Amino acid sequence: MHPDARLRWKTRLFTIIVVLSNALGNFALAWGMRHRAPTLSPLDYVAAIFSPYVLLGITLLILWLFSRMALLSWADLSYVLPVTSCGYVASALIGRFFLGEQISPVRWGGTLLIVAGTVLVGRGSHTGDSL
Amino acid sequence: MRAWVLLSVIVGSTVMGDLLQSLEMKRHGEIRDFRPSGLGRLMATLARKTGLILAIMFMAASFFAFMTLLQVADLSFAVPASAATLVLETFLARFVLKERVDSRRWLGACLVACGVALLAQ
Numbered sequence: 001m002h003p004d005a006r007l008r009w010k011t012r013l014f015t016i017i018v019v020l021s022n023a024l025g026n027f028a029l030a031w032g033m034r035h036r037a038p039t040l041s042p043l044d045y046v047a048a049i050f051s052p053y054v055l056l057g058i059t060l061l062i063l064w065l066f067s068r069m070a071l072l073s074w075a076d077l078s079y080v081l082p083v084t085s086c087g088y089v090a091s092a093l094i095g096r097f098f099l100g101e102q103i104s105p106v107r108w109g110g111t112l113l114i115v116a117g118t119v120l121v122g123r124g125s126h127t128g129d130s131l
Numbered sequence: 132m133r134a135w136v137l138l139s140v141i142v143g144s145t146v147m148g149d150l151l152q153s154l155e156m157k158r159h160g161e162i163r164d165f166r167p168s169g170l171g172r173l174m175a176t177l178a179r180k181t182g183l184i185l186a187i188m189f190m191a192a193s194f195f196a197f198m199t200l201l202q203v204a205d206l207s208f209a210v211p212a213s214a215a216t217l218v219l220e221t222f223l224a225r226f227v228l229k230e231r232v233d234s235r236r237w238l239g240a241c242l243v244a245c246g247v248a249l250l251a252q
Contacts, residue, residue: 026206026209026210027206029197029198029201030201030206030209033198033201033202034201034202036202038202039198039199039202045195045198048198054198061194065190069152069156070162072152072153072156072157073156073157073159073160073161073162074161074162077153081217085214087210088210088211088214091206091207091209091210091211092206092207092210092211094206095205095206095207096207099205099206101205101206101207103205103207104252106249106252107207107208107249107250107252109246109249110211110245110246110247110248110249110250110252111207111211111246111250112246113242113243113245113246113249114211114214114242114243114246114247114250115246116239116242116246117214117217117238117239117240117241117242117243117244117245117246118214118217118239118243119239120235120236120238120239120242121217121221121235121236121239121240121243122239123235123236123239
């Protein structure tokens with residue numbers, strides 16, 4: 001396969017992994033944390049980490065961390081940031097339909113403004129930027 | 132109030148983690164070998180990079196704050212609000228790293244800040 005084509009496929013695959021692992025990881029984590037008593041001490045955090053849904057969430061978020069790190073090693077932040085912003089809408093949708101959260105039109109507006117802002121920040125970034 | 136304190140911790144530590152992670156991974160270069168042996172060598176190499184270790188510590192702090200935030204706030208607030216990191220990163224890029232930040236990026240940071248303010252309503 002031509003190196004450019006290989007890189008395109010690798011980028012697409014890692015983009016899908018980054019978006020899905022983030023959205024599903026946050027969902028599992030939120031589900032797990034909501035079904036626990038409030039965490040107050042370090043022991044509460046340790047116990048929370050080993051509960052099934054929190055553990056699943058952490059596993060998916062570790063996958064997200066490594067796939068994003070890998071993507072950052074060849075793709076520009078100006079590409080990675082807008083891709084990440086899909087997760088904000090995904091989280092709002094998951095919150096609405098799977099966690100029963102009431103999302104006001106103002107909150108939807110805020111979420112969409114954040115997505116638009118993230119895309120613009122990405123477009124305004126240049127190769128070589130540190131952030 | 133507690134949600135905003137937690138959000139501040141998340142934003143501060145995420146910005147530091149992102150900065151260090153981006154610097155170290157760019158310095159390392161593109162990852163080409165995804166075989167288990169290659170990934171093992173990669174982990175061994177990355178584990179020796181101080182910047183990356185610090186980045187992971189910052190990200191751990193951010194993560195524990197995020198876990199707590201999920202107990203006191205909606206997922207539909209917690210995840211989008213964490214984008215406030217972009218606002219701080221833009222300021223850091225311009226005034227600490229002295230990078231050129233163009234008008235699109237400033238506008239984007241303003242939109243994110245307005246979006247986070249709307250989430251608070």
